[in-house]
Amino acid sequence: MSKMRDRLGEHIGPLCCAIGVIAVVALYAAYQPAILSAFGIASLANASVTLALAALGQTVVLMTGALDLSIGSEISLVNCFAATFMGDGTTSIVLVVIASLLIGVLAGAINGVVVAYGRVAPLIATFCTSFVYAGISLTLRPQPGGSIPDSFANLLTGNWGLLPFSAVLLLLAVLVIWLPVFRSRLGRFILAYGDNPDSAFASGIPVRRVGMAAYMLAGLFAAIAGLFLAAETTSGDPSIGNVYTLNSLAAAVLGGVALTGGRGSMIGPILGAILLSIILNVLSVVGISAFWQDFIEGGILILVLGLAGIRLLRAQSWTSLLGRSQS
Amino acid sequence: MSYRNGLLGLSAFALMAAAGLLTAGSARAQSLTDPASLAQCFVKATADTPMMAAKHKAGPYKIAFSNSLYGNNWRTEMLNIASAYVKQPDVAQHISSFKIFNSGNDVSQQISQIRSMILSGYDAIVVDAASPTGLDSVINQAVKQGIVVVAFDNTVGTLKAINVNEDQTEMGRQWAQFLVKQVPANKTILMVRGLAGATVDNDQVDGAKSVFKDHPDLKLVEVYGGWDVGTNQKVTADALATHHDIGGVWGTEGATGALQAILQVHAPLVPMTGESDNGFMMLATENKIPATVIGQSPALVAVAIRAAIATLSGQSLPQSANVPLTALTTDEMKPDVDYFPKLPGSFVTNISIPQCGVHIPVTDVVK
Numbered sequence: 001m002s003k004m005r006d007r008l009g010e011h012i013g014p015l016c017c018a019i020g021v022i023a024v025v026a027l028y029a030a031y032q033p034a035i036l037s038a039f040g041i042a043s044l045a046n047a048s049v050t051l052a053l054a055a056l057g058q059t060v061v062l063m064t065g066a067l068d069l070s071i072g073s074e075i076s077l078v079n080c081f082a083a084t085f086m087g088d089g090t091t092s093i094v095l096v097v098i099a100s101l102l103i104g105v106l107a108g109a110i111n112g113v114v115v116a117y118g119r120v121a122p123l124i125a126t127f128c129t130s131f132v133y134a135g136i137s138l139t140l141r142p143q144p145g146g147s148i149p150d151s152f153a154n155l156l157t158g159n160w161g162l163l164p165f166s167a168v169l170l171l172l173a174v175l176v177i178w179l180p181v182f183r184s185r186l187g188r189f190i191l192a193y194g195d196n197p198d199s200a201f202a203s204g205i206p207v208r209r210v211g212m213a214a215y216m217l218a219g220l221f222a223a224i225a226g227l228f229l230a231a232e233t234t235s236g237d238p239s240i241g242n243v244y245t246l247n248s249l250a251a252a253v254l255g256g257v258a259l260t261g262g263r264g265s266m267i268g269p270i271l272g273a274i275l276l277s278i279i280l281n282v283l284s285v286v287g288i289s290a291f292w293q294d295f296i297e298g299g300i301l302i303l304v305l306g307l308a309g310i311r312l313l314r315a316q317s318w319t320s321l322l323g324r325s326q327s
Numbered sequence: 328m329s330y331r332n333g334l335l336g337l338s339a340f341a342l343m344a345a346a347g348l349l350t351a352g353s354a355r356a357q358s359l360t361d362p363a364s365l366a367q368c369f370v371k372a373t374a375d376t377p378m379m380a381a382k383h384k385a386g387p388y389k390i391a392f393s394n395s396l397y398g399n400n401w402r403t404e405m406l407n408i409a410s411a412y413v414k415q416p417d418v419a420q421h422i423s424s425f426k427i428f429n430s431g432n433d434v435s436q437q438i439s440q441i442r443s444m445i446l447s448g449y450d451a452i453v454v455d456a457a458s459p460t461g462l463d464s465v466i467n468q469a470v471k472q473g474i475v476v477v478a479f480d481n482t483v484g485t486l487k488a489i490n491v492n493e494d495q496t497e498m499g500r501q502w503a504q505f506l507v508k509q510v511p512a513n514k515t516i517l518m519v520r521g522l523a524g525a526t527v528d529n530d531q532v533d534g535a536k537s538v539f540k541d542h543p544d545l546k547l548v549e550v551y552g553g554w555d556v557g558t559n560q561k562v563t564a565d566a567l568a569t570h571h572d573i574g575g576v577w578g579t580e581g582a583t584g585a586l587q588a589i590l591q592v593h594a595p596l597v598p599m600t601g602e603s604d605n606g607f608m609m610l611a612t613e614n615k616i617p618a619t620v621i622g623q624s625p626a627l628v629a630v631a632i633r634a635a636i637a638t639l640s641g642q643s644l645p646q647s648a649n650v651p652l653t654a655l656t657t658d659e660m661k662p663d664v665d666y667f668p669k670l671p672g673s674f675v676t677n678i679s680i681p682q683c684g685v686h687i688p689v690t691d692v693v694k
Contacts, residue, residue: 034446043446047439143526144460145484153464233434233461235484240458243433281440284428291406293429294398 013256016307017271020300024275028282038162045164046157046232048277050075050225052170054244055251055269056178057221062252064214065194065261066115066122071222071248073133074107075241078226080137083146083236093152101223107133108219112212130245137238144237148230156231166228170270173224178266181217190214194261251276254304275304358684359417360637368630368683369491369648379489381643382475387423388450388639390632393440395457395481396432400673404692405455405480405625408678411691412629421636434461441465444474451475451635453628460484475638479631480623486646489638491631494649495527498621499534499579501654502600505619506575509598512544514574517566519552519559519585531579548573552581556606556673559584560591567594575599580622583607583672590614603655606672608665611657621654624677625692629685651682663689 028035054071061068078100086096114125158165181187189210193200201207229240255268279300283293358364392409396402412418413425430436434457442465444452452469456462456478463485466476470487482490506516521528550566552559563585575598578585582601596616601607603622611618634644655665662668666676678687
């Protein structure tokens with residue numbers, strides 16, 4: 001029985017997000033039935049996928065007990081790079097996509113080196129590198145512009161019947177990157193390291209390389225997000241990624257990822273990202289005044305987090321609660 | 328009723344003006360889409376700016392407004408002006424529904440909102456963009472669906488949308504022209520610029536320098552005030568400490584701070600320029616400082632809505648239009664009309680654009 005409760009507890013974050021998403025989409029559809037058309041579903045998917053990818057990247061780092069404040073700048077960097085160099089030919093598109101992914105991994109590796117080997121606190125390290133990446137984006141594109149071929153834009157943002165290509169992209173990212181990593185030893189190392197760094201080190205886990213790998217994965221997800229944004233906006237903008245830094249943290253936490261490390265799933269942050277991305281749209285459609293939108297958005301998020309926290313309130317004693325949050 | 332001032336000069340429209348006097352309401356309504364008054368308001372950005380094709384839809388129209396950032400003074404006033412403008416009787420008769428959507432500075436959000444507007448079958452979409460290029464593809468989609476798109480303030484790159492703005496280069500030029508008339512030769516002009524690297528900053532300064540270059544006797548000192556009152560005050564105080572022959576201050580947004588710095592150290596009061604900040608105008612009139620203000624008006628949103636209505640009802644407008652600037656000098660500033668002693672210094676005062684027929688009472692802006 002308590003085992004079942006524990007398992008429920010593990011999934012309560014994603015579950016509350018799922019309920020939130022369903023409620024918000026239902027409200028949206030009530031006011032705007034056309035949102036359930038192919039075009040409408042693609043709109044919702046496109047609006048959420050960038051944040052979902054960023055949140056996945058952020059989650060990998062959060063699970064090691066660190067955080068990545070440079071994720072937004074990484075997205076901008078890849079976005080500017082892609083929009084500047086993509087050109088029209090198939091070869092150049094393929095080359096730029098590969099180079100973009102490598103840039104993301106490289107940016108993540110730099111974060112990893114500074115944090116894991118330079119022993120700089122993740123907050124400070126990634127805060128600093130975020131300025132470095134933002135600076136490179138500005139050098140690449142002092143002013144927003146550039147171009148993305150229609151073929152590439154349609155490939156990522158179009159839809160086939162009710163199936164939006166952006167959702168396929170997200171699914172591919174999960175199937176090709178997330179699942180293999182977290183079924184491998186690396187995934188278990190990441191969780192073990194985040195759960196208890198000291199015992200992970202004592203058990204011989206290569207903690208520095210694990211920390212570095214987490215940042216590289218975050219960079220890879222950020223690169224995919226940046227490429228998707230390039231397709232969605234068909235241009236590059238050095239400030240386009242800024243909003244994703246904090247929102248990716250929020251989406252991950254909404255989805256039940258622990259800021260203290262060692263706990264998290266893939267579905268939670270994705271649902272959290274969808275919820276965060278759709279709420280604002282819905283509030284406008286429902287006709288809530290602009291000045292109240294932030295207030296209500298915050299209220300809904302507190303409600304979702306509160307639902308997820310009910311489990312904690314039912315803990316047998318506050319000491320066990322403290323013990324749990326420390327672990 | 329200042330639209331009449333514009334018409335009076337054109338004898339061809341004298342009759343219409345006379346009719347306007349008789350039935351004020353209907354005449355102003357007519358003036359919303361009247362070609363002559365549109366031509367006064369929407370001036371081609373460059374000589375070879377193309378004209379946009381007009382629609383011929385029967386009104387009233389469904390109009391959506393996609394705003395990006397909100398929460399600063401300018402945007403708050405702008406949103407209030409938008410809501411007030413569409414309720415004015417001569418505007419309201421053209422509009423069946425008007426809805427404001429806010430996305431914050433998140434391009435993805437704004438794209439998805441515009442897509443949702445396409446779904447909802449709006450006739451026109453008015454945009455203050457979160458990115459100058461990021462919305463281009465979704466705007467092109469909207470236009471393909473027959474929707475009229477008008478961008479203002481933060482305008483967009485696509486040529487399928489109508490862009491409405493104020494000419495920042497011209498603004499910088501007019502400020503400089505005011506100063507070269509006022510400042511004696513061989514003095515220094517302190518230029519308190521905006522934000523380094525920003526397009527608007529470069530435009531304003533380019534305009535100013537096109538005037539100053541003909542006055543080599545004036546020395547220029549440039550500092551960056553970040554369009555912020557506090558920063559303006561600091562950099563001006565620093566400049567006053569090192570330059571003792573400052574004969575004029577070319578200031579932009581945030582010049583209230585520059586003026587406060589001068590008053591604080593009891594430096595000689597010199598001619599100044601600035602944007603339409605209530606605080607600046609209050610201090611300038613109080614201390615009788617020769618000054619001129621021109622500023623990005625939050626009522627541009629009303630001009631953009633008007634552009635949408637005009638295009639839908641069959642008028643052709645320039646693809647990129649500049650609204651004529653109104654400069655106001657210290658002796659012309661009237662309390663409770665041009666500036667508002669009872670309101671905070673941060674209030675943006677130019678809430679009406681008379682040359683475009685936009686008149687917003689201050690009570691509609693302050694809530």
